[in-house]
Amino acid sequence: MEPEFTSDAAEDGDSEVDEATVNPKDYVDDEGFTQHDHIKICISFGGFAMLLHAFFSVVISGSQDILAGTYIPTTTILAAHVATMVIVTSFLPWCMQKIPYLWRTLMVFATMSTGTLLVITVKSVYVKIIGVSLNALGHGLGEISFLALSAFYGRFSTTSFAAGSGAGILLGQFTTPE
Numbered sequence: 001m002e003p004e005f006t007s008d009a010a011e012d013g014d015s016e017v018d019e020a021t022v023n024p025k026d027y028v029d030d031e032g033f034t035q036h037d038h039i040k041i042c043i044s045f046g047g048f049a050m051l052l053h054a055f056f057s058v059v060i061s062g063s064q065d066i067l068a069g070t071y072i073p074t075t076t077i078l079a080a081h082v083a084t085m086v087i088v089t090s091f092l093p094w095c096m097q098k099i100p101y102l103w104r105t106l107m108v109f110a111t112m113s114t115g116t117l118l119v120i121t122v123k124s125v126y127v128k129i130i131g132v133s134l135n136a137l138g139h140g141l142g143e144i145s146f147l148a149l150s151a152f153y154g155r156f157s158t159t160s161f162a163a164g165s166g167a168g169i170l171l172g173q174f175t176t177p178e
Contacts, residue, residue, distance in 0.1 A: 057172025088140030
């Protein structure tokens with residue numbers, strides 16, 4: 001004859017011994033991530049978003065300096081950035097599915113670097129506006145790439161990306177000299 005269990009905890013598989021031996025850092029949540037994984041995800045997605053949006057903030061803050069000495073309105077810089085962003089975020093997600101994330105990241109780095117270098121080093125205002133558009137191209141590619149990548153990393157990645165975006169916009173303002 002087998003012994004009968006009269007405790008509800010034993011029937012449910014919950015026991016005090018199991019709870020005491022589980023390390024909170026080794027606990028795997030419903031999404032399959034540990035606490036250490038969530039920290040890495042938050043830092044990664046928040047950091048990428050902070051970099052993307054800090055560059056945007058720096059370019060927009062420097063728009064008067066870019067157009068100094070010309071009769072071109074300051075809103076031209078904003079229009080160059082926003083128009084490029086709208087085109088990239090509207091049409092490129094349909095094409096980007098076939099491109100691996102490594103190449104996407106390299107494209108983001110290349111376009112943002114080139115755009116920033118054009119804005120910093122070239123004297124021609126029109127080339128600087130092209131640099132702003134290249135920076136916006138990288139910004140848009142980065143957003144659609146990392147937000148698409150967040151589908152594999154759960155809700156913490158999207159939340160971290162949003163928090164990093166806000167932090168990048170705020171921190172970018174402090175990097176520009178007055």
